[in-house]
Amino acid sequence: MQLSVATILKESAARHPDRTAVVDGAVRVSYRQLWLDVLRFAARLRDRGVRPGDRVAVLLPNTADFPRAYYAVLAAGATVVPVHALLVADEVAHVLRHSGCRAVVTAGPLEAVAREAADATGADVLHVTTDGEPLERPEPRDADDTAVILYTSGTTGRPKGALLTHANLVMNATVCAQDLFHLTPDDVVLGCLPLFHSFGQSCAMNAALRAGSALVLSARFTGPGALQLMAEEDVTVFMGVPTMYHALTETAEHGGARPGGLRMAVSGGAALSTALLERFEAAFDTVVLEGYGLTETSPAALFNQLATGRRPGTVGHPIWGVEAAVADPGAEDRIVLLAPGQVGEVVLRGHNVFAGYLDDPAATAAAVVDGWFRTGDLGVHDTDGYLSIVDRKKDLIIRGGFNVYPREVEETLARHPSVAQVSVLGLPDETRGEEICAAVVLRPGATDTPESLVTWARAHLGKHKYPRVVRLLGALPLGPSGKVLKRELREVCA
Incomplete structure (x- = not known):
């Protein structure tokens, strides 16, 4: 069966050509114009040698150029590799090299990092161009072909490329737009979530464009700025992570502008506390739908839904076409389902489950x-x-909605010449959900300070990954096997 994510925009452009698709500052782009821009850039990609099945990275901020590039790569029949905008050049180079990208589309302040990474890998550097003759028609793709490769951190310290198919993403956008959020062409969705992230990409951008809604983009989130934008653009649906809910609620409670037509808010990326949910709903006189998902599940998997009911403190029920269960976490090679009331590992199956990890059959299995x-x-x-x-089976830290694995941070800090031992964990943080803390044992004679270690880490890790808190200890608490006792360490570092 043939199916392409590019169809999302193509069909909406045919049905709602004169409606606004994207708002980017003072710029308003209609569906007709956005689709024409996409086809023109797709033709440009073809001229630069991009062919069906090739991989093209996109390292762009939240501007209208992101959907232009994203859908153009797909219309050309290639695979999109969105790159995390907070990564340093070495990390970007790993993504380009591992995915085999032949080009990276970039602009603005991100271009310097993109060029440094491209120089190290031989990838071309491209800018979005919307002139010239358009591609006659988008390249057909099979539903099971890979549409997007999203890199997600792994316990080995290097991110893995999750293969998301056209069917995965079209179904997730459709279910989000129609079954979960009931989006219509009259809705205005605030797209302040980073579009390189699965939440912003699928639930905000793809779902909004699937429904013919307007997507209002914001390159940098602040509570006052987002509230002002929501009021100016008559935003009806807000999507964000708990950090954003905290900022918006604080701003609103101190007299910030409030949008009059906000009918729904959507939360994901990390757990939203019941207290904050209630504060937000009271401040904005609206309803919050909290959901759950992962990069590997396209991402939406479960949601508090209007149709099946809401229960604060939970992530609701599975979305349409998806099953969720709780399994025995100790059964590694098989799935043993548990009864209600028993705690176990959350397992999922359905149209949203990815096709596997790129070139990593062991991790996929x-x-x-x-x-x-x-x-x-x-x-x-x-x-x-x-x-x-x-709880989390793994020691994942979620800081401001971004996943950070301690192992990757530990391996980087361990390369510091003064560090003898290091263990990384997440500490509760009211603003970010969790803050990254590194417990460090220095080598004999070292005179480094917590501040100097933070500065060094900032230069070697993405902006969302480096620890803001460093505790210098004489020794790490270890168990009989030599394993760091994270519970005791958390008490020491708190």
């Missing part, structure tokens, strides 16, 4: 067992079918 995707998160179902996420 470990992640997908008996047709179920093992999330690595621990949860429990209540008797009404609501799922609560109670």
Whole structure:
């Protein structure tokens, strides 16, 4: 069966040609114009040698050029590799090299990093251009072809490329737009989530354009700025991570502008506390739908839904076409489902589950067992079918909605000449959800300070990854096997 993510924009341009598709500052781009821009840039990609099945990286901020580049790569029949905008050049180079990207599309302040990474890998550097003759028609693709490769951190310290198919993404956008958020061409969605991230890309951009809604872009989020933009553009649907909810609520409670027509807010990326949810709903007189998903699940998997009911403190029920269950976390090679009320590993199956990790069959086999995707998160179902996420099987840190794995940070800090031992963990943080803390044992004679180690880490890790907190210890608490006792360490570092 043929299916392309590019069809999302193509069909909306045919049905709603004169409606606004994207708002980028003072610029308003209609669906007709956006699709024409996409076809023109797709033709430019073809002229530069991009062919069906090739991979093209996109390293762009939240501007109208992101959807132009994203859909143009897909219309040309190639695969999009969105790159995290907070990565340093070495990290970007790894993504380009591992995915085999032949080009990277970039602009603005991100171009310097993109060029340094491209120089190290031989990739071309391209800018979005919207002149010239358009591609006659988008390249047809099979539903099971890879549309997007999203890199997600792994426990080995290097990110893995999750292969998302055209079917994965079209279905996720359709279910989000129609079943979860009930988007219409009259809706205005605030796209302040980074579009390189699966939440912003699928739930905000793809879902909004699938419904013919207007997508209002914001390159940099602040509470006052977002509230002002929401009021000016009559935003009806807000999507964000808990950090953003905190900033918006604080601003609103101190007299900030409030949008009059906000009918719904969508939360994901990390757990939203019930207290903050209630504060936000009271401040904005609206309803918050909290959901759950991962990069590997396209991402939406479960949601508090208007149709099936909401229960604060849970992530609701599975979305249409998806199954969720709780399994015995100790059964590594098979799935043993548990009864409601029992805590176990959350497992998922359905149209949203990815096709595997790029060039990593072992990781794929470990992640997908008996047709179920093992999330690595621990949860429990209540008797009404609501799922609560109670803990993480892995030591994942979620800072401001971004996933950070301690192992990667530890391996980087371990390269510092003064560091003898290091263990990284997340500490509770009211603003970011969690803050990254590094517990460090220095080598004998070293005189480094916590501040100097933070400065060094900032230069070697992405902006979302480096620890803002460093604790210097005489020794790490270790168990009999030599494993760091994270619970005791957390008490020491708190």
